[in-house]
Amino acid sequence: xxxxxxxxxxxxxxxxxxxxxxxxxxxxxxxxxxxxxxxxxxxxxxxxxxxxxxxxxxxxxxxxxxxxxxxxxxxxxxxxxxxxxxxxxxxxxxxxxxxxxxxxxxxxxxxxxxxxxxxxxxxxxxxxxxxxxxxxxxxxxxxxxxxxxxxxxxxxxxxxxxxxxxxxxxxxxxxxxxxxxxxxxxxxxxxxxxxxxxxxxxxxxxxxxxxxxxxxxxx
Amino acid sequence: xxxxxxxxxxxxxxxxxxxxxxxxxxxxxxxxxxxxxxxxxxxxxxxxxxxxxxxxxxxxxxxxxxxxxxxxxxxxxxxxxxxxxxxxxxxxxxxxxxxxxxxxxxxxxxxxxxxxxxxxxxxxxxxxxxxxxxxxxxxxxxxxxxxxxxxxxxxxxxxxxxxxxxxxxxxxxxxxxxxxxxxxxxxxxxxxxxxxxxxxxxxxxxxxxxxxxxxxxxx
Numbered sequence: 001x002x003x004x005x006x007x008x009x010x011x012x013x014x015x016x017x018x019x020x021x022x023x024x025x026x027x028x029x030x031x032x033x034x035x036x037x038x039x040x041x042x043x044x045x046x047x048x049x050x051x052x053x054x055x056x057x058x059x060x061x062x063x064x065x066x067x068x069x070x071x072x073x074x075x076x077x078x079x080x081x082x083x084x085x086x087x088x089x090x091x092x093x094x095x096x097x098x099x100x101x102x103x104x105x106x107x108x109x110x111x112x113x114x115x116x117x118x119x120x121x122x123x124x125x126x127x128x129x130x131x132x133x134x135x136x137x138x139x140x141x142x143x144x145x146x147x148x149x150x151x152x153x154x155x156x157x158x159x160x161x162x163x164x165x166x167x168x169x170x171x172x173x174x175x176x177x178x179x180x181x182x183x184x185x186x187x188x189x190x191x192x193x194x195x196x197x198x199x200x201x202x203x204x205x206x207x208x209x210x211x212x213x214x215x216x217x218x219x
Numbered sequence: 220x221x222x223x224x225x226x227x228x229x230x231x232x233x234x235x236x237x238x239x240x241x242x243x244x245x246x247x248x249x250x251x252x253x254x255x256x257x258x259x260x261x262x263x264x265x266x267x268x269x270x271x272x273x274x275x276x277x278x279x280x281x282x283x284x285x286x287x288x289x290x291x292x293x294x295x296x297x298x299x300x301x302x303x304x305x306x307x308x309x310x311x312x313x314x315x316x317x318x319x320x321x322x323x324x325x326x327x328x329x330x331x332x333x334x335x336x337x338x339x340x341x342x343x344x345x346x347x348x349x350x351x352x353x354x355x356x357x358x359x360x361x362x363x364x365x366x367x368x369x370x371x372x373x374x375x376x377x378x379x380x381x382x383x384x385x386x387x388x389x390x391x392x393x394x395x396x397x398x399x400x401x402x403x404x405x406x407x408x409x410x411x412x413x414x415x416x417x418x419x420x421x422x423x424x425x426x427x428x429x430x431x432x433x434x435x436x437x438x
Contacts, residue, residue, distance in 0.1 A: 012255075218278045
């Protein structure tokens with residue numbers, strides 16, 4: 001590592017700086033160096049067993065973004081923000097997904113796949129007979145929200161505004177982006193870019209419950 | 220803001236530095252200034268409609284941490300990491316939760332609650348007749364995973380190691396921590412602290428699919 005970790009004051013300042021941006025400056029684009037790090041915040045996000053049951057669709061085609069507007073109740077950031085990311089998760093995660101991951105492990109660690117047989121059996125056993133009720137699609141969706149958290153936090157750290165959106169019709173997004181045929185389904189959106197000068201939300205105080213109500217110390 | 224945002228190289232370095240720490244140094248504690256920022260990463264995390272359907276339990280009592288070990292399949296970070304956070308989400312989010320949030324809005328913005336009646340109706344309508352199938356507990360759990368993402372990313376930025384854990388019995392955690400009576404249920408754990416010098420995982424390469432397989436550009 002070339003740089004020391006960041007100091008907590010800086011991190012806290014960026015967390016306070018962040019807010020749900022409702023109006024983006026349509027002409028301000030995220031520079032490539034910053035975008036590449038945001039892309040990697042998605043690629044490097046952690047997931048249960050490391051399975052990465054997700055894909056992230058970055059919509060650059062303006063006509064397609066226009067098509068995605070109406071099924072998101074006309075929320076303007078869908079078309080106005082510098083970048084729009086559709087977070088999709090793998091449907092029906094199963095043994096094949098585990099096998100694919102084992103192949104990748106073998107490739108990265110330059111070892112035969114047999115070396116990971118114990119791990120493979122463990123994950124397959126978990127999917128087949130989970131120790132508690134498990135719905136694969138809901139479980140994959142939760143993992144995808146970790147990636148959303150990574151993306152938004154890294155954006156905030158670099159001074160990039162974001163707006164996460166659940167208000168859209170997943171079925172229509174799946175159709176427009178042809179996700180179902182690939183085995184994926186849209187679960188959440190995130191617009192990223194720069195706040196417009198006149199976004200009224202920017203100066204509103206954050207509405208949060210007091211720390212003492214949400215963080216409980218068990219001593 | 221006193222400091223400029225962080226540069227993307229620093230952020231990327233910290234993302235690469237992060238890994239799922241399996242062995243923590245039991246004697247190394249997170250300094251208070253850093254912990255306070257981590258606490259705020261939970262408090263300031265965004266959630267759908269801003270409802271914050273969560274509570275975060277930081278287990279400091281060593282005897283209780285010991286009790287939480289076995290229902291987490293003996294994963295040592297439960298007792299050895301500097302901090303253990305149990306992420307819990309509100310069960311059966313309903314109109315009362317919306318009312319509570321409106322009260323808080325009124326308090327923070329120093330305005331009468333009536334000012335937010337339109338917003339309140341909209342959220343209540345969403346909960347009563349969601350535009351797509353919605354299970355309140357699964358939905359709240361996803362929000363809580365955003366907070367997990369914020370927590371882990373901020374930790375990585377500050378050089379703090381973490382381990383997220385889904386491998387535990389939620390029902391037993393709820394009982395030990397008396398969460399059900401409070402209307403909450405444990406959904407995921409995160410240990411935080413410092414990697415042990417001999418954690419074998421530290422030097423292993425990350426297993427990630429190539430960027431081109433997980434991030435798709437729609438041009």
